[in-house]
Amino acid sequence: MVKLDTTFKCPFCNHGDSVECTIFYKESLGEAKCYICSENYSTNVTPLTHAIDIYSEWNDACEAANSDEDDDGADN
Template sequence: MGKRKSRTPKPTPRKPPKLETEFSCPFCNHRDAVGCLIDLKERYAKVECRICTESYVTKAHPLTAPVDVYAEWIDACEDANEGVVRRRCRRRLGDDADDDCQDYL
């Protein structure tokens, strides 16, 4: 006689985690204030903050995701700020601690 087949459920394939579509703004630091619009017909992608209305527009292709457009915006912000000299911290009257004040180049 033959053995009976066991009726164990088949393992279901794991779904990949969903990527975020709402991001924090690099200018006003509000959480979930930046939304992304991708128009494949016109081939552009736009991220815009609903609070401070800062925006960034770039080219889009069929594989473009909102995370990619946001990361490109952050990279463009870092490139724009490269070489900018930060103001030096001024000491307050009666403040002798050098820990609070750092010199930037």
């Protein structure tokens, strides 16, 4: 069986392997945190959630936030 990654590149400071994802199944909570810049992200999890799911959701949220900022400036 292939072991999935649990550390990733930070979407804020771009340090490789600086983001660690932790899953608390009892609390239905997943957290990604960069130990370099201390940025973090939390989300609800299910028993099927893996670290890559939390990291991917964080990246999607960052892209959505950046897209919203771009849309705000489009009224020029």
